[in-house]
Each structure stands twice: as C-alpha cells, then as structure tokens.
Amino acid sequence: MKRKLEISELIFKILSYTMLTVFALCCLYPFVYAVAASISGRSAVEYGSVVLFPKDIQFDAFKRMFSDNMFWNSYSNTLFLTLFGTIWSMVVAILGAYALSKKRLLFRTFFNFFLVFTMWFSAGIVPQYLNYLATKDVFNAMGIVDDKWLVVIAMGMAAMNIILLRNAFEGVPSEIEEAAIVDGATEMQVLRQVYLPMSKSTIATVALFFGISRWNGYFWARQMISNQNEHPLQVFIRLRLEQFTDPETMAGWNESYASDSVIYALIICSIVPILVIYPFIQKYFAKGVNVGGVKE
Amino acid sequence: MKAKAADFLILDKETGAYKIDPEQAVRDDVEKHYWHHVLLTVAKDWRLYLMLVPMILVFLFWRYFPMYELLGCFKVSDNVLPVSEQLFSGFSYFKRLLFAGDGLSTDFWRALRNTFLLSFYGLCFGFPIPIILALFFNEVRSNIARSVFQVLTYLPKFMSTVVMASLVTMLVKQGSLTTEMGIVSRFLAGLGLISRDVANAGLLNNPAFFRSIYQISGIWEGAGYDSIVFFAAIIAISPTSYEAAQIDGADKMAQMRYVVLPSILSTIVIMLITRIGNLLNVGYEKVLLLYNTKTYMTADVVSTFAHRNGMQSGGGTGIAAAAEMMNNVIGMLLVIGANKIAKTASNTSLY
Numbered sequence: 095m096k097r098k099l100e101i102s103e104l105i106f107k108i109l110s111y112t113m114l115t116v117f118a119l120c121c122l123y124p125f126v127y128a129v130a131a132s133i134s135g136r137s138a139v140e141y142g143s144v145v146l147f148p149k150d151i152q153f154d155a156f157k158r159m160f161s162d163n164m165f166w167n168s169y170s171n172t173l174f175l176t177l178f179g180t181i182w183s184m185v186v187a188i189l190g191a192y193a194l195s196k197k198r199l200l201f202r203t204f205f206n207f208f209l210v211f212t213m214w215f216s217a218g219i220v221p222q223y224l225n226y227l228a229t230k231d232v233f234n235a236m237g238i239v240d241d242k243w244l245v246v247i248a249m250g251m252a253a254m255n256i257i258l259l260r261n262a263f264e265g266v267p268s269e270i271e272e273a274a275i276v277d278g279a280t281e282m283q284v285l286r287q288v289y290l291p292m293s294k295s296t297i298a299t300v301a302l303f304f305g306i307s308r309w310n311g312y313f314w315a316r317q318m319i320s321n322q323n324e325h326p327l328q329v330f331i332r333l334r335l336e337q338f339t340d341p342e343t344m345a346g347w348n349e350s351y352a353s354d355s356v357i358y359a360l361i362i363c364s365i366v367p368i369l370v371i372y373p374f375i376q377k378y379f380a381k382g383v384n385v386g387g388v389k390e
Numbered sequence: 391m392k393a394k395a396a397d398f399l400i401l402d403k404e405t406g407a408y409k410i411d412p413e414q415a416v417r418d419d420v421e422k423h424y425w426h427h428v429l430l431t432v433a434k435d436w437r438l439y440l441m442l443v444p445m446i447l448v449f450l451f452w453r454y455f456p457m458y459e460l461l462g463c464f465k466v467s468d469n470v471l472p473v474s475e476q477l478f479s480g481f482s483y484f485k486r487l488l489f490a491g492d493g494l495s496t497d498f499w500r501a502l503r504n505t506f507l508l509s510f511y512g513l514c515f516g517f518p519i520p521i522i523l524a525l526f527f528n529e530v531r532s533n534i535a536r537s538v539f540q541v542l543t544y545l546p547k548f549m550s551t552v553v554m555a556s557l558v559t560m561l562v563k564q565g566s567l568t569t570e571m572g573i574v575s576r577f578l579a580g581l582g583l584i585s586r587d588v589a590n591a592g593l594l595n596n597p598a599f600f601r602s603i604y605q606i607s608g609i610w611e612g613a614g615y616d617s618i619v620f621f622a623a624i625i626a627i628s629p630t631s632y633e634a635a636q637i638d639g640a641d642k643m644a645q646m647r648y649v650v651l652p653s654i655l656s657t658i659v660i661m662l663i664t665r666i667g668n669l670l671n672v673g674y675e676k677v678l679l680l681y682n683t684k685t686y687m688t689a690d691v692v693s694t695f696a697h698r699n700g701m702q703s704g705g706g707t708g709i710a711a712a713a714e715m716m717n718n719v720i721g722m723l724l725v726i727g728a729n730k731i732a733k734t735a736s737n738t739s740l741y
Contacts, residue, residue, distance in 0.1 A: 102641035110529035117523065118542035121610060124557045125545075127573060142570030190445025193438050200431055205442065212449060215722040217456030218714030219674060219693055220700030220707055225456040248452045256445065281437040310550030313675045317701070328552040332679070335556050339563065352569075354560060361553050368548050376541060 125365070132156065132358035139352035155355035159363065167323055168330035169363075171242065172309060175326055179246045179308040184301055186251065191259035192285050209253045219313075226318055241319040249314050250307055255300045262296035263289055299378040309368070331360050463712035483712035494705055497686075498713055501695035504688060505717065508604060508677075509669045515605050517665055519613045521658065524620035525650065543614025555679035558607050564592025594680060597687040604680065604689075619661065623654040660732055667728030670721035692717040 126146065131139050135150025143149060159165050193199055194206060217225075226248060233244055266289055274284050290297065312328040319325055325333070337343055338353045347353050399408040420427045432439050463483055487498045523543070530536040546554065565571030571579075575589040584593075593599045631649050640648060674693030681689035692713055700710025 102643065106642045107529050110526035114523075114526050114530065114539045114543075117613070118539050121542050121546055121614065124561060124610075127561070128557065140569040142573065142576060145573065186444045186448055189441040193442040193445075196438060198435070199438060199442075200428060205446075208446070208449065212453040214725045215457070215718055216453075217460045218696060218711070218718055220696045220710040220714060221456040221459035221462070222452075223701050224459045224462070224707060225452065228455075229451065247448075251448050251452070253449075281441075285441075306548055310552070312550060312552045313678070328550050331556060332552050335559065339559065341566070357556060357560060361556055364553055365549060372541075372545070372548065376544070 125362075128358040128361050131352075132355045132362055134352075134355065136350055136352045136355075139354055152351055154349065155351045155359045158349075158351075159356060159359050164322075164330060165360075165363075168325050168327045171324055172327040174242060175245055175311065175315070176305055176308040179250055179311075180301060180305045182246055183250055183255075183304045183308075184297075187256045187259055187300065187304075188285075188290075188297070191256050192263055192289060194256070194260045195263035209256060213253045223317060226314070230318065240324070241321065242324055244318055245311070245315055249318075250304065250311065252303070252307070255303055258296060259293070259300055262293035266292045295378060298375075302375050302378055306368070327364050331357075331364060334360060460711050460715055460718075462708055463715045465708060483708050484716070487709065487712055487716075494699075494709065497690065497695060498692075500687070501690045501692045501713070502717070505670055505672050505691040505693075508601065508672050508691060511601055511605055512608060513662075513665050513669070516608055516612070516616075517662065519609055520616035521620050521654075523613055523617040524624055524654075525646070527617065527621050528624045528650075540614070543617070545614075546611045547615035549611070551673070551675045551679060554607060554611055555676060558603060558680065559594060562593040562603065564595060565590040595682065595684045597685045597689070600681065600685045600689045604676070607676075607680075620654060620657060623657040624650060627653045663728045663732045667725040668721075669724055670717055 127144070130144050130146060130148040132155055133151050133153060134144045134148045135152055138144050138149035190209075194202065194209070196202075199205070216222075226244070229248055230241070230244055233239075238244075270288055270292070271284055274288050279287065310328060311326065312332065315326050316329045316332070319329070335357055338357055344353050400411045401407075402409050464481070465479060487495055489495065527536060527539065530539060549557075561572045561574040563572040563575070565575075570576065571590050571592070575584075575593055578584050579586045579589040588596065593603060627650065631653075632645060635645050635649050670692075672691045672693065674691060674697065677689055677691050677694050678697065681694065696710035696714045699705035699713070700707045
C-alpha cells in the first residue's frame, strides 16, 4: 500500500518537472534564438542553420542600429513617455484612490461607480480616436504642439490600478491616521507620511503596471503621434519590421548580415531594460493578480 | 420623507415634559437644505475633494467623452461635422450592418463570429493550462528550482505586444528562393505536422492557422503569469489535509480529486466567470499586428473591423461606431451577468 502511494507521487513529480522544464524552455527559446540570430552571419540566418548558437559571429546588425539616429530618438521618446507617463498616472491614481478610500467622502458610491463603469463599458477604439483628435486640437490651440504630452496625459489610465490602490489605503488602520491628525498633520501630510509608507508594496506594484504599460504602449502612440521623430520605440520596431519583411524593399539588400538580424537586434534592445529590472520587480507581480481584494 | 411628530419629541426625564430632540432637528434641517449641507461639508473638507478632481477629469475627458462620440452610431455619417451637429438617423447603421446583406454586412457578421470564436477558444485552451501549471509548480519543492521556473514562465508577459508579434512574425515567416522559412515553421514541417509547402507559404498568410497562432502565442505569453493566482490558492492548502488523505490511502490522483480540487474550486469559478465576462474583449492590438488581408477570414474581429472602417478608409466612423456599440453592449451585459453569477455562486463580487 505504502509502495503504491510513493510510485504515484513519484510519477507525478517527474511529470511536473518534465512539463515545467519543457514549458520554461519554450518560453525562453524565442529570446535565445533572437540573440543567436541577431549576431549570426547572413548566410547562416538566411539558410536557417542558426538553431541555438550563433554562427559566423558579426555585430554589424547591432552597429547599424546603433548608428541609426531614429533608434536613439525613439529610445529617448520611450524613456520620456515612460517616466512622465508613470509619474502623471501615479499622481492622479494616488490622489484619487486616497479620496475614494475615505468613508467620509460624500457620494462615494457614485464616484466608485464612475470608476468601475469604465471597466464594464468602453467606448471602443474609433470613438476614442475621434476624442483624442479633438483633444489634440484643444492642446494645439493651447500651444502644446508636442504630441508626446497628449500621450502622457490622456492615455494609460486604468481603473483597475486605482481600485488596487484604494483597497490598500482602506487597509491602513484608522488609529494611525487619527493619531497623526491629533498631532496636527494636514491631509497631504497624512497621505505622504502615513498612507504612502504603509502601502509601499501596492504602490510599487501599481507603478510597475503603469510603467510596463507605458514602455510597451504602441497603438495609440502610433495613431496620435504624427511627427516621425517623436515615435516611441515600439512604433519604431513595428515600422522597421514592416519595412524589412516587405520583399520589394529587401530585394536590394546586400549587407554582410541578414535583414532579420536587424529586427532581432532591435527586439533585444527593447527588452534589455525590462530584463535588467525584472529580478528586482518580480516579487511584486503576484500582488496585482489578487482577485479576492477587488470589491465595490 | 416627512418625519413623524414622535421623532421630534423626546421625554425629558427631569421635568417630565416632552421637548424637541436636537439631533432630529439637525437631521431634519439636513433633509430640508440638502445641497446647502453638501456644499458646507465639501467646503470644510475641500482638500479631500480637490484630490478627486484630477482623476475625475481624466476619466471624464478620456473615458466618458468617447462614449459621447459613440453616439455617432445613431447619427448621419458625416466625418466633417462634430457629433452634436449631426442629424439623428436612428438605427440605420445597425440595420445596414445586420441586415443589408452586402459586403460590409457580411464582413461585420464575420468579425462578430471571429471575436466570439477567438475568445471561446482562448477559454477552452488558455484557461485550463495555468491551472495545470500551478499544480506542477506545487510539486517543485526546491525554492531555487521553483523560482527559476517562475521567472522563465512569467517573462513573456512583460514583453510588449509589438515584440511578441514581431517574434511570432519572424519565427513563422514565409520562405523564398534565397531565404529559409521561420524556425518554428521548419520545426513543425520537420515533425510532419504541416506540409512543407504550406509552411513555406508563411503560416501567417494562411487563414487556417491564424487562430492556432493566436492561441499558442497567447499561452506562451500569459499562461505562467495567469498561474500565479491558482498557485497562491494551492499553497494555501494546509499540509495536514494531504497527510490525512495519505493516511486514508489516497494516491496522487485521489489527493488531486479530493484535496486540491475542492480547495481551489472557488478560485477557478471566479476566474472562469471573469473570462466569460470578457468574452468579447479580444486584444485588438495583437490581432492588428498579426493579421493581413489574406487572413481576414478568420482574424478580423469587431475592433479591427471598426478600425479599418473608422480610422482608415471604408464605411466611415458612423458604421464603425455602430459595430463597436453592439460589441460593447453585449460585452457589458456579459460582464454584469458574470458578476451576478459570481455573487450568487461564491458571495464574491468581482468589481
């Protein structure tokens, strides 16, 4: 009897390790292949002899990209959008979530509904597009001709993140706040010195979500930023991909490296910053998917 | 609401006479001059309400004003005039999309069907895999090995849709006389799963493969990350439950059936209901990046249909708005319905 138990558990354990290894390798492989293909020689990439390790190593694809002004431009644009976009979103979300977390707020149910309704019903991309166009006109009339500010201010807000913050603020014991008020703290001081330090991990999680969505933002940036020099990295990658997979433009390709290598090099450059901060932020991921904490 | 006289009067024990209840008088005053008191409260506590203002403005301008633009679906198609100055034309666009029977209408029905099918297949294949992954994670006792697996499987979630779509495009790209096809196509052809000619023509150019590519890349991208919530439910199970089952002679399958499954059932139900609620929210960005004119047959969803008609050339913004209106209203009904079911099923409201 005891023996049978051990066998079934052993089989499942072996199965688990095997399947997890296979899946983890599948997750990793495209990136490994991208690295290998980006630094392999032209014929090796084009005839498909690169499978795991690079062959005829060259760095010309990377060099070509690094000498491309558009690349650096788009990189700095992405940094700009990520930095200012995250700051703007965080300020709006923290202030709003703090007010919503207060039981004494009048019409609290209404404001909560105002927020949650946008999760139930979204206008869709065409009405949003028309709305952004109208916003753009208003911004231009105000003298802001830089489309980047439109993307920073108008896009990337998510009701879900505000709700996560609100729930964290609601979890802060009210005694501490009362003590601070007795000591003469103003509303802003209570928020800055009581609430923010006490919900650090949720704030980190939400900032991470905002930051990642800003870094990865593509569709609206492409629709709304008309000036090519202001395109963020994701748009740049896509435009290059469209250009380099078009057989007509590629007919006259006579470099020492394959055109694919440039695309792979671009992809690698765009994910390196995420990979660098990934180990530090990984512990915050699980917080955001905590479903039980979400309630009206 | 009119207060009864008895509410106003309380018995004063000392004098034995009735007098007016001061608290009830205040309540009565609040009722009478409601907005005056609201204003007073807001003025006294203005800092708190000021904090709310940026959020309200952002949501009003860029979430609620688009809903006003959406009303363009009831108006005469005229891209020059703003919505407020257009003439009301009732349901003509809806009739056009649903019943006209011309190319636009067939395209719309196809898009609606594809939207539903992409989500439905996602539910069938994408939903169970994170649960299975979580069960596997639970078997890994070594912390280092488990974090290695977790780091690797969560990783694709943080790649942008563009990077993901670019990788997919490159890995299954078509071959030509001088260049070999993508490595995944070659692998599949080598295994004999697809014929070499089909693979060589480019899997993304073939409508028969779009849905599989969409689902598999979705699993690659999200399964690890989606397993977090199930894994959290599984590690919350007390080890004594397993021990008790083992003493009763339960083998691994029996433990799964009688210990693990009942413990994570509520999580599964909630996640399933959420998925059903989002059945019509297909990630348009991913479809937009992966589809092309050759695969419209299986790839075109309502959002991309609207995108083509409203933002590029085609039927115009009115038609596009009508298409999105239908999609989003059905979607909202699904979300609300799912939430209702979740409430009755597990006493947990999702929103």
